[in-house]
Amino acid sequence: MSATAEAMAPRAAAFSPIGDAVIDCQLQKVFYGDFLAVRNSHVPIEKGKITGFIGPSGCGKSTVLRSLNRMNDLIPSFRFEGHVKYHGQDVYGKTVDPVVVRRYIGMVFQQPNPFSMSIYDNVAFGLRLNRYKGDVEERVQKALERAALWKEVKDKLNKSGLSLSGGQQQRLCIARAIATEPDVLLMDEPCSALDPIATRQVEQLMLELKERYTVALVTHNMQQATRVADTTAFFGVDISGGGRTGYLVEMGETRQIFQDPQEELTKQYVSGEFS
Numbered sequence: 001m002s003a004t005a006e007a008m009a010p011r012a013a014a015f016s017p018i019g020d021a022v023i024d025c026q027l028q029k030v031f032y033g034d035f036l037a038v039r040n041s042h043v044p045i046e047k048g049k050i051t052g053f054i055g056p057s058g059c060g061k062s063t064v065l066r067s068l069n070r071m072n073d074l075i076p077s078f079r080f081e082g083h084v085k086y087h088g089q090d091v092y093g094k095t096v097d098p099v100v101v102r103r104y105i106g107m108v109f110q111q112p113n114p115f116s117m118s119i120y121d122n123v124a125f126g127l128r129l130n131r132y133k134g135d136v137e138e139r140v141q142k143a144l145e146r147a148a149l150w151k152e153v154k155d156k157l158n159k160s161g162l163s164l165s166g167g168q169q170q171r172l173c174i175a176r177a178i179a180t181e182p183d184v185l186l187m188d189e190p191c192s193a194l195d196p197i198a199t200r201q202v203e204q205l206m207l208e209l210k211e212r213y214t215v216a217l218v219t220h221n222m223q224q225a226t227r228v229a230d231t232t233a234f235f236g237v238d239i240s241g242g243g244r245t246g247y248l249v250e251m252g253e254t255r256q257i258f259q260d261p262q263e264e265l266t267k268q269y270v271s272g273e274f275s
């Protein structure tokens with residue numbers, strides 16, 4: 001365990017990385033109330049890689065991503081059958097504190113969502129929440145450097161995070177997510193609100209981040225998946241029987257998914273026959 005992780009003692013039952021596998025996600029059925037949103041999706045997340053989730057709207061990409069660090073806990077109607085294991089440990093174990101889960105498995109959202117507080121406080125937020133006992137200033141600087149934002153903000157750390165441009169705000173959110181040194185970073189369409197230049201900066205950042213973190217990325221942009229993802233999971237929507245249930249169609253190396261898909265549906269999707 002890193003010095004940072006040690007400095008932030010878990011508040012509930014022990015939940016710490018062991019072993020080599022990062023996340024084993026087996027979702028047999030995912031419901032919102034009575035609605036079956038996702039079925040039969042086994043989505044392993046491999047260490048040190050970027051795993052891209054692609055597929056048509058409503059196929060469950062975000063649902064699966066958010067189940068990995070218990071973000072769906074915030075939705076009362078959410079329930080699932082299956083398991084999500086992080087280094088072999090049950091993420092949904094009765095004694096596991098979701099705040100601790102999210103320290104190891106951080107998240108960046110579609111819309112840059114800095115808190116209404118200073119740039120510094122945004123990045124320090126998770127450290128304080130987790131009662132980090134080390135040097136907060138040093139950790140904030142390191143996170144901003146890793147998020148390729150330090151040079152642009154080092155002279156205005158007390159300015160509001162909301163005063164930054166959209167691309168800078170998204171890099172600030174990435175800095176906030178990595179300040180606690182997570183093991184895994186979940187990114188839910190992190191570039192969809194950004195212009196092409198900011199998008200390229202964030203994509204470049206993802207490639208740098210994977211040296212240190214494991215990344216799972218939801219994207220609508222298939223070119224983005226080919227540019228940054230090592231592994232790609234393609235989800236489809238089953239409308240037979242009048243429902244709309246997402247499921248994993250195929251998962252493999254990104255090159256294979258785009259150039260040599262094994263499933264007809266994947267072939268049609270990546271060739272743009274439907275979206």
Ligand SMILES: Nc1ncnc2c1ncn2[C@@H]1O[C@H](COP(=O)(O)OP(=O)(O)OP(=O)(O)O)[C@@H](O)[C@H]1O
Pocket residue numbers: 032035037055056057058059060061062063064075077244246
């Ligand atoms: N909070 C919720 N309550 C009820 N149904 C939901 C909720 N969130 C998502 N759903 C439904 O679950 C299904 C999967 O949604 P999800 O957002 O995971 O798909 P997605 O592939 O990420 O879609 P998109 O690409 O449009 O963002 C959809 O039918 C959606 O309407």
